Amino acid sequence: MSGLHPQLPFPEAAKSELLSAQLRSNLRKVTHTIREKRLSAVAELPYWEELRVLGEATKNEALAHLSDHLLELEKNVKARGGQVHWATDAQEARELVAQIAERHQVRELIKVKSITSDEIELNKALDERGIHAIETDLAELIVQLSHDTPSHILVPAIHRNRAEIQALFNRELPGEGHLSDLPADLAGAARRYLRHKFLTTKMAVSGANFGIADTGTVCVVESEGNGRMCVTLPEVLVSIMGVEKVLPTWDDISVFMELLPRSSTAERMNPYTSFWSGVTADDGPQEFHLILLDNGRSKVLADQTGRQTLRCIRCSACLNVCPVYERAGGHAYGSVYPGPIGAILTPQLLGMQDHNANTLPGASSLCGACFDACPVRINIPQVLIYLRGEVTKDKGPSVEQLAMQGMRLAMSAGWRFEGAIKLARIGQGPLVQDGTISWLPGMLGGWTQSRDLGAFPDQSFREWWRERQRNQAKAGAPTPSDKSPANRDAKEPGEQV
Amino acid sequence: MTNTPNAIHTAEARLEVLTRINRAAQDMVAPVKPPYPQGEVLSREAILEQFEDRILDYKAGFLRVAPAGVAQAVATALAGETRAVVPQGLDLAWLPAELTLLRDSPRLSHAELDGIGTVITGAAVAISTTGTIILNHVAGQGRRALTLIPDRHICIVRASQVVQTVPEGMQAVASSVTAGQPLTLISGPSATSDIELVRVEGVHGPRQLSVIVVEGI
Incomplete structure (x- = not known):
């Protein structure tokens, strides 16, 4: 960074x-x-x-x-x-x-x-x-002595635990060497080191x-x-x-x-x-x-949607509630402003043409916890979505947009939808392993990069329903298929179309 | 002030920044601000109790005494210390007779202040909701270094100086800010939570804070 x-x-x-x-x-x-x-x-x-x-x-x-x-x-x-x-x-x-x-x-x-x-x-x-x-x-002293970079707005050395700081201070601070890992001891060492500097520096x-x-x-x-x-x-x-x-x-x-x-x-x-x-x-x-x-x-001020970012008082509440920050940590954002606020502030300060910074608005699940925590009510999810749009705005019609138009056509009539599902079921054959798809080719690979896709089931709900109706008509009593969706492994329910 | 470094350069930058900002904000309209929200208004006694609760929560010392008991309370807070630096303007009747008083006149050097363990001051105002003492560094409180370098700060607050809310406290010092005085807001002893977010009382500022509230004045 x-x-x-x-x-x-x-x-x-x-x-x-x-x-x-x-x-x-x-x-x-x-x-x-x-x-x-x-x-x-x-x-x-x-x-x-x-x-x-x-x-x-x-x-x-x-x-x-x-x-x-x-x-x-x-x-x-x-x-x-x-x-x-x-x-x-x-x-x-x-x-x-x-x-x-x-x-x-x-x-x-x-x-x-x-x-x-x-x-x-x-x-x-x-x-x-x-x-x-x-x-x-x-915390800044810890970061400086270890030639590191800050990873949190409020607690820049949040990624370091007490044992790491103990080792660092014993090694780097003059006259130390026998410090325990108690935070009070470590703070005491910082006091001793800096006292003279405070009293004498011009x-x-x-x-x-x-x-x-x-x-x-x-x-x-x-x-x-x-x-x-x-x-x-x-x-x-x-x-x-x-x-x-x-x-x-x-x-x-x-x-x-x-x-x-x-x-x-x-x-x-x-x-x-x-x-x-x-x-x-x-x-x-x-x-x-x-x-x-x-x-x-x-x-940033010139942008009607983005300017709310300038209300930020650097409290870091949004970092602490963010599921992405909690897992990826501050360094992943590559900027002195990490977390949700960094994901909107950094690309705006640098300009959306910065190819590293303009990936930051994607660093969010849009759960909205940051907006709830923000003391000055910056609608971070709104700005994130807006900035994601800004990144793609200048690119012209993309493959993704064409794919979405195809989806709209397929899903606008039942018969088209069923046909598409049948085609997908045939097409997925070589990709399915143990009921999931872990790799997709080309730009679809973005989806499977960090998660599996549930495979299309052998029988769709519509097919199951028709079969059930037929069986009931035959037997005069309900006999659900053993392949009914309810009995199937519901591993990734949201991802089964 | 004419001696600014790179003065011409800065003047260009000034014009540039202001022009950019004016262009950027031309469509903005200032909103109508809502009034400051009001919580429950506490009685005088409840305010003092809340203040005590907050001060103790910061692991600072707290004593509440009648005017006649201040010197004794200061002696208790001194915990055996025999000398202290005391700013001009502090009521000497508040201090134990046996205490050696060190004065900031002529001005003490930083090194001299570093050799003094205790400072005793008054305050401008205190806020009960947050357990905050505000110094505006006028007579009775001394310049900022006085309450910063010694390791123990004993602060004597009149009960009438304790207000309930943050805006009341900030309003009480508005005129001294306008007059150019610096302010220090103190809420407990110096502390850090930089290591695993474990709060440690006492880093660079005074590691011990004792607050004495004087009733009836």
């Missing part, structure tokens, strides 16, 4: 991920744990659905006049002593951060977990300029959960205190914020302080949230830069 860009189509990437039993077991455990916790955190608020509707409307309002709010945010951050920069793409944002670091002759900086910075591949770019970015979030980079236009305020939501350290102790702070994160007024923030923690970590409130407006005299960094990043977001 590199940033946003998947290196493989989803089905190929998922295939290799599915081979890891360890990964699947880690994922099943954590996604099920957090699912249960989220449900109880949400059940505490009887007005949860109304909060979701308000969250949705608040984000829609912000997006409808986005440029006005961004300009007001810029004005107010500047009025409070901060500096505001704009970046059309990842390259420009990386350049801005690197230039600020170079101006301060910084060789090492500390970072708060920021998916936006991962999206623009900031660490790699800084590294190439001789600047080392230290991740301070525990520059920090953060993302932003929200920007508030009318007060010029930036917000970082976190748990460990690494966020507070980074936004408070260094002399220079740079925050990178996607343009869609702006809210019009201070009054708009409350609903998200209710929706986000309960959806994300399933807590009533996350341990720490920091708000700051520009520079505060005698408190915190005395130089503050806010980088406003587009990087494809304006393109």
Whole structure:
């Protein structure tokens, strides 16, 4: 994975991920744990659905006049002593951060977990300029030390279990070597390693959960205190914020302080949230830069169906309830945005012509659990279906469409349908083994790639019914055939035509 | 602020981003927002009980005392610690007489703060639904580093400062945000769930949090 860009189509990437039993077991455990916790955190608020509707409307309002709010945010951050920069793409944002670091002759900086910075591949770019970015979030530190990539929005090292982290920390952290696998011990080691960095590093980079236009305020939501350290102790702070994160007024923030923690970590409130407006005299960094990043977001905004994706507050509730994510894991999506939200956000940010990213809308069974869990009511299944359509739109009439037209003809009259079934029964002969078809030729192979097809039975329901009627007429009493559908092995009931 | 890096480049990018956004959003109409949903309104006593319940659930310390009992409660929360850093503006009557007070004036360095185990502060407002304390870092609370580097934070909250809901709490600090003050929302001690989603209390922020609610004021 590199940033946003998947290196493989989803089905190929998922295939290799599915081979890891360890990964699947880690994922099943954590996604099920957090699912249960989220449900109880949400059940505490009887007005949860109304909060979701308000969250949705608040984000829609912000997006409808986005440029006005961004300009007001810029004005107010500047009025409070901060500096505001704009970046059309990842390259420009990386350049801005690197230039600020170079101006301060910084060789090492500390970072708060920021998916936006991962999206623009900031660490790699800084590294190439001789600047080392230290991740301070525990999970991001695990990912960085093991030269891995994040696999979850909230818990980037969700694919690692405690034994793996124990081995990693004992190997990589200076002065360690005898850590137990207790999470408290492992967290203690991270504290020891990072403490000195927090107290002495001159520059920090953060993302932003929200920007508030009318007060010029930036917000970082976190748990460990690494966020507070980074936004408070260094002399220079740079925050990178996607343009869609702006809210019009201070009054708009409350609903998200209710929706986000309960959806994300399933807590009533996350341990720490920091708000700051520009520079505060005698408190915190005395130089503050806010980088406003587009990087494809304006393109998403232009799409009437797709723009709801920009409401996302990166809570990761949709990942935790998704049956596809639970099995394939975050790496299969090949992007810093995995799971259902990634399946719609990544291809839209990159454009549907990206041949790896445009397979992502297929990474769903359309069960709809993500929509139910989404605190800002992004209708992910709707966008998935829409994007699937966008992928095929420009291809002209396909074999699939011709096949569907054939099906329509066959199924529009009983006699045609029966004829087609009879033909299929003859045609399937060489493909059937033990009553199932595990391989189909050509483009039909897509169906059998990951599942078996039940063979057409020797007798169709219509044939059975006629036989039954005949027998009854003969004997004057019902004598169901021993081949009746009810007696047959109903292995794949849905797949028997 | 004229000294921005790559200023010209950024100005072009600014125009480009704003133009793209304006074009993209031209068909959008802002919706009418529904009112903020209201839950059951609790009595003062129920709010304080809920606040206590939430604080304890975060595995933080909690004591509820009359004004005369604050110093004793602070002594209990200190758990044998003999010195603490105390911001300007904190009511000295709240502190045990034998406590050695360390002051942030002249400003303590990060290293000096790292050598101090405990900080004692007030708060701006507290929210019972979520067990949250909000600091707006005015007198009595100190600058942000003060409540971040020491490992134990003892926070004294007046009962009248405890509100029930999140929007009430955020509204209570609106004017200080407008005035440019930073805010810190604290809900329990520092914690992580990054390893197998097992919650561990205490990572980088204060690993111990004690909340003392003073009744009747």
